[in-house]
Amino acid sequence: MGAPGAFDVIVIGAGAAGLFCAGLAGQRGLKVLLMDHGERIAEKIRISGGGRANFTNRDLDVRAPQRHFIGGNPHFCRSALSRYTPQQFIELVERHGIAYHEKHKGQLFCDGSSQQIIDMLLAECAAGGVTHWQPCSVGQIGFAPGEGYRLQTGRGEVRAPRVVVATGGLSIPQIGATDFGYRLAAQFGLRVVPPRPALVPLTFGGEDWAPYADLAGLALPVRIATGSKKARTVFLEDLLFTHRGLSGPAVLQISSYWQPGAPLDIDFAPGVDVQAALADAKQRSRKRIANELAGMVPARLADAWVGQDAALQRPINEAADRALSALAERIARWQITPSGTEGYKKAEVTAGGVDTRDLSSQTMESKHPGLYFIGEVVDVTGWLGGYNFQWAWASAHACAQAL
Numbered sequence: 026m027g028a029p030g031a032f033d034v035i036v037i038g039a040g041a042a043g044l045f046c047a048g049l050a051g052q053r054g055l056k057v058l059l060m061d062h063g064e065r066i067a068e069k070i071r072i073s074g075g076g077r078a079n080f081t082n083r084d085l086d087v088r089a090p091q092r093h094f095i096g097g098n099p100h101f102c103r104s105a106l107s108r109y110t111p112q113q114f115i116e117l118v119e120r121h122g123i124a125y126h127e128k129h130k131g132q133l134f135c136d137g138s139s140q141q142i143i144d145m146l147l148a149e150c151a152a153g154g155v156t157h158w159q160p161c162s163v164g165q166i167g168f169a170p171g172e173g174y175r176l177q178t179g180r181g182e183v184r185a186p187r188v189v190v191a192t193g194g195l196s197i198p199q200i201g202a203t204d205f206g207y208r209l210a211a212q213f214g215l216r217v218v219p220p221r222p223a224l225v226p227l228t229f230g231g232e233d234w235a236p237y238a239d240l241a242g243l244a245l246p247v248r249i250a251t252g253s254k255k256a257r258t259v260f261l262e263d264l265l266f267t268h269r270g271l272s273g274p275a276v277l278q279i280s281s282y283w284q285p286g287a288p289l290d291i292d293f294a295p296g297v298d299v300q301a302a303l304a305d306a307k308q309r310s311r312k313r314i315a316n317e318l319a320g321m322v323p324a325r326l327a328d329a330w331v332g333q334d335a336a337l338q339r340p341i342n343e344a345a346d347r348a349l350s351a352l353a354e355r356i357a358r359w360q361i362t363p364s365g366t367e368g369y370k371k372a373e374v375t376a377g378g379v380d381t382r383d384l385s386s387q388t389m390e391s392k393h394p395g396l397y398f399i400g401e402v403v404d405v406t407g408w409l410g411g412y413n414f415q416w417a418w419a420s421a422h423a424c425a426q427a428l
């Protein structure tokens with residue numbers, strides 16, 4: 026155990042951002058203590074990307090990285106993300122001999138296991154001589170000018186002139202997520218943007234959802250949109266029907282932008298002119314409408330949509346033009362309003378967090394001198410697909426350079 030004052034910096038939270046920052050700071054010659062209350066290290070990295078960690082995204086545009094991030098100030102993340110790029114992290118991964126592959130839209134995953142990324146970060150910490158206290162609870166944190174920070178911990182009191190908070194968001198409380206970072210920020214007079222679940226499945230009222238519950242397990246590519254005309258957000262991704270609502274990449278992505286009470290617009294046949302295709306089929310086919318529609322969307326969806334209207338239970342050549350138009354409209358512009366989200370238990374990340382107006386975008390230092398916030402605890406939330414880890418690496422790097 027280090028004697029009081031023996032450390033230059035204490036990093037709280039040994040997840041993605043904390044581990045990376047501690048290793049880099051240690052390698053710069055600082056004496057670093059890394060603390061975490063969890064029994065196991067970096068649980069979120071372990072479970073990420075289905076156990077293979079989608080550790081970065083090659084499509085991140087380093088000249089305009091804010092495109093893939095949301096937050097009170099979308100430009101806040103630019104400095105850190107352009108100074109530590111996906112390519113730099115890829116080079117680190119390659120130096121550690123970790124094999125990887127690109128899956129979809131620039132997303133990079135380990136060929137093997139996410140444990141390789143954890144082992145890499147631990148090796149970087151070892152190279153920096155980082156001291157680990159884990160599991161170790163952190164209680165009161167006091168500050169006195171000239172003396173720095175004094176932490177009461179499960180292993181006694183420890184002091185340092187600088188503290189880095191890397192305790193993440195509220196997602197997945199069952200593996201150790203807490204509101205520690207937000208409470209600490211408030212204690213030191215920093216503003217916190219109210220946290221909310223993001224990259225999360227959306228739910229729908231029981232009765233409203235009953236007609237669609239049988240579709241659970243169905244996945245299909247869609248165009249999904251929300252927001253007003255002026256602030257429209259659109260994703261072209263796969264959607265998944267579940268027993269309680271909607272999930273899949275399309276829905277996780279749009280959930281970060283969705284405002285309670287707002288509808289979603291879903292096009293189940295993006296790129297297909299359903300109205301024209303049905304009108305054409307009417308001229309040349311005697312098949313049932315559901316069978317014709319099944320050429321444009323999965324048969325289960327076609328059956329469910331056609332099943333909602335008695336006027337559509339017939340061969341297409343006998344259907345009224347108006348009924349076919351209405352069907353096409355409901356396939357291309359299905360509007361439905363979620364009743365809520367699956368919450369932090371299922372959310373991949375937490376939006377909101379320590380207000381970026383109270384942090385330096387260059388160093389991640391807060392308005393309270395010597396107190397830094399990095400990673401998901403900050404009000405910066407990335408898209409699905411490796412962007413959140415890249416923010417963890419980049420914010421940790423910006424901080425470590427400044428310590």
Ligand code: FDA
Pocket residue numbers: 037038039040041042043060061062063066067068069070072073074075078079080081161162163191192193194196197200201202203204205372373374399400401402410411412413414415417
């Ligand atoms: P992180 O959550 O990693 O670490 C916080 C650490 O602080 C934890 O070790 C915790 O125990 C510790 N801590 C919390 N409270 C504490 C307290 N009071 N005292 C002491 N320690 C405390 N992202 C991505 O880019 N690609 C992906 O593939 C995935 N996949 C994915 C899957 C699932 C299921 C989830 C839940 C999340 C993802 N993510 C992801 C998101 C990604 O995991 C997340 O954004 C980063 O881990 C955030 O890194 P941080 O270091 O900020 O927090």
